[in-house]
Amino acid sequence: MEKVQCVRGTYDLYGAAKRKMKKVVSVGSSVVEKYGFEEIETPIFEFTEVFARNLGDTSDIVTKEMYCFADKGGESLTLRPEGTAGVVRAFVSNGMQQNLPVKFYYTGPMFRYERPQKGRQRQFTQFGVELLGVETPQADIEIIAMAYEFLEKLGLSGQVMVEINSLGDTASRDAYREKLVSYLQEHYTELSEDSKNRLEKNPLRVLDSKEECDKAVVENAPLYADSLNEESRKFFADVLHGLDLLGIKYRINNRLVRGLDYYSHTVFELTTDKLGAQGTVLAGGRYNGLVGQMGGGDVAGIGWACGVERLAMLLAEDIALPRPIAVIPVGEDTFDAALEISYKLRLAGFSVEQSYGGNMKKRMIKANKANACKAVIIGSDELADKTVTIKDLDSGAQKTVALANLTEELK
């Protein structure tokens, strides 16, 4: 125990921050359950190939951010850096193709070896959804609507922007890639070092570079939309039509490409300007080829994931805990009675705080700190009369009631 601190990029979560995270997850669950999504829990680590093969060899996550380790049997395992690959793996492992569509949501810790910043941690929590087996735009619309409703229920829709783009089907994507690469090669000398590199590995990523020199080149680059074939174009138009119909405001962002290889057609991000450089709060897209890549056959998929910590940071107000009732014995002769009363009130559904020591005054102070709404006071007088004194801690008013009527009186 040399260092009494947690590992870089990890945090102890408690108090207000934890309460907010809990709220994000509970609001999320209740929203997506209305759409018929059921919770799934997959392991926190998987065989390394599950991520390495499916997220894309050139993605940053795979090349530099995964927590990989060899277990005692010599297997290479990886702490999950994201949720989709694991859920899709579970889908394939369990032969769920038999009963489509499949709708899952999940929440839990993810791990990426990155430089920590505000809104970026090495262990962080995601809440995400996956809808498998639906090829029509209706799925895209529903999935985005669900994300939108989620943020609205959190009271954040006003500070979040929906950005959307289409990467088209594989044919469109390949066609565009070819056009883009030849364009970028003509301007090779004007590109930043990073982008020269990207040109080799993942040319689409040059599009959202923040380097000024790259932006200038990208300004006149061929538009993705122009490379979409008829089918892809129709698909995207249908998705946008649905969003319009539901009154969901969005902005088409031609530069939005997303980091992982498995996306096709619709990709989207919900962003805020309140978190500095980590503005993306929820992101997702369609991944029609992923199930097939894992040997699960031709099954379409779409989903999104949000950063629970990031959303929690946007929640302005602290989450109020339910106010308990404080049970206060005046002296030792009423300790037993107080114990019984506390237990009975809890059985009746009340949240009860009974402090663990001190005289009556101390206990009153504790009751106040616990934000109790009422105090149930029992002293020798009350004990003899089979009554208790109820004090309203907001108004200070108190009254004596029969012990037998206590539950009724507190309602």
Place this chain on the structure above:
RNA sequence: GCGGAUGUAGCUCAGUUGGUUAGAGCGCUGGUUUGUGGUACCAGAUGUCGUCAGUUCAAAUCCGAUCAUCCGCCCCA
């Protein structure tokens, strides 16, 4: 992985050009007739000045390294 800033009580911070026992507010503990809290008043406790190694008669203050946090880049949730 790269660039910049910061690091003093539980929290937010002050600490002058290096110079005796390092401060404030909030919080915490105790008290102001021992059957009554929240307000007020009184008293009190708390710091290896991030860590380690240097310069100096003397370092919270200067130099270096290291760790951590924050901001930006990369990238992402």
